[in-house]
Amino acid sequence: MCGIVGAVSTRNVVPMLIEGLSRLEYRGYDSSGIALISQSATQPCLERIRVAGRVADLAQKAQHASGLIGIAHTRWATHGAPTEANAHPHLGGDNVMVVHNGIIENFAELKAELIECGFAFSSDTDTEVIAHLIAYELSKAPDFLSAVQEAIRQLKGAFAIGVLNINSPQQVICARQGSPLVIGLGFQESFFASDIAALLPLTQKMIYLEEGDLALLNGQAIQIWDSKNTLVERPIRMLDVCSDSAELGPYRHYMQKEIFEQPVALANTLNQALAAGFAPTLFGEDAAAIFTTATAIRIIACGSSYHAGLVARYWIEAYTGMPVSVDIASEYRYSQGLEQRGTLIIAISQSGETADLLAAIRNAKERGEVKILALCNVAHSTLTREADLSLLTQAGLEIGVASTKAFTTQLAALYVLAGSLANARQTLSEAQLLELANWLPRLPAMISAVLSQESEMENWAQALTHFEHALYLGRNTLFPIALEGALKLKEIAYIHAEGYAAGELKHGPLALVDEDMPIIVCAANDSLFEKLMSNLREVEARGGQIYLIAEPGCEAALPYVKSALILPISTGPLAPIVFSIPLQLLAYHTAHRKGTDVDKPRNLAKSVTVE
Incomplete structure (x- = not known):
């Protein structure tokens, strides 16, 4: 979950490294550092600059540094406290510098062996083991490349690394195993990073390293070896992504910017779907056959993506009649049992690099004959x-750690998937499919209309900042949205919040309700509204303060609530997407009023690439 970046150039790389780190800071921000090979009057020398703080602190400390080759790192602590001593890059022997994203599982055994060989450790990290191990192998290997390859062979766990060697002052090596890494190609210069966001100001020509790949960069050329140490070529891809998408613009925080980007993100995500209808081919050439013959559906995800999966369960079961199970990836991978033959696994991830999810789908393949979407x-x-199949959401870069537009575009894609499954399996009539499809073109305008009610959420936020706890309630597809709303408040406002199915209130949570417990309720104007009204009366009778978000037609609830936001439109089956917006705004404005670091909440990072 750390961010790494490296560069080899004919110009000073320090500004590139600092800019790259600033764009990766959402991946970790406990500490940061850079290492350079700088040219002294007589010979190359290693220079390292580290801070126990943000990238802005590092930039200040490194303002006079210079070098043509370097590596850099922003950290989310796993081994050792966020101190300068534990900050990357780490020194191996007196000739190697290493940055690392991931976790080395056998670091303790390797550390003990290296201490016996005379290496002294100055940090609590697993990364320092990599640095010393490469230095040790350099004492035996014929060259830099061979030493790194031999060291990697001994590592167990997940990693993406960048390595400098003072004795190879024009080269940098990077490698990946279980953690993402991308290479950028410029004119007489080359780069690597754990995310394309770091490289967009420098180039749009990218190479995605495969699992087990190692690359040697020298600015003029790039060589790549696979996990068998065979020289290979990987395709060069031109990205159509503007670096401006990572700029803050007129907004106070990236989260606020990304909330307001949702109408466009949803329109972009739905463009293909609107043109194709609910055609299964949207998900791949083999989708129709896989959808038709699927015997069961299992959704696997983490965090907000898991909540999206819970919503999808309601849609898919309603439109296809197929039973759907939804699993948290970190639980699924350690559970027992075989998968039914023909199970369709739906794997949901913003980054596509979530360690627990990747492990889970690989585990699913071992359990039975399954297909992965x-x-x-x-x-x-x-x-x-x-x-086997895939659909890309078109949220664009999402920098705020708390997911907003990535979440709602996932929901939109899952709605399309539910319709496509129904189409392939012929479980809905053409008229019913058309009715479902007709909601989609309205969605961006519906979201824009709700965003225009932002001021009401600002007023609610003023009240919420004084509470330490909150409950979120919803029914049917709005129950997972209650979970998501509570997660947002926890993530960025540091207020303890829990989401519940409203019918569960009297099975325990009602004991918490008093005048100091705000209750945020999502109410759709549907067949369950009268049931929800009973839940509101239960809360009101016990002095709970109800904040109601509701569709038009739910005005009967107003006598029981402290404050209400009536949405400007009816939301139909897209209610989970639309109701997400005011809950995002509420969490954002509450956090902003409390003065928390909205985009970089404590203890969290954006892309969870470690277990």
């Missing part, structure tokens, strides 16, 4: 490459 926001990610 990936819903992802990143082209050429590990998830999409390993899946």
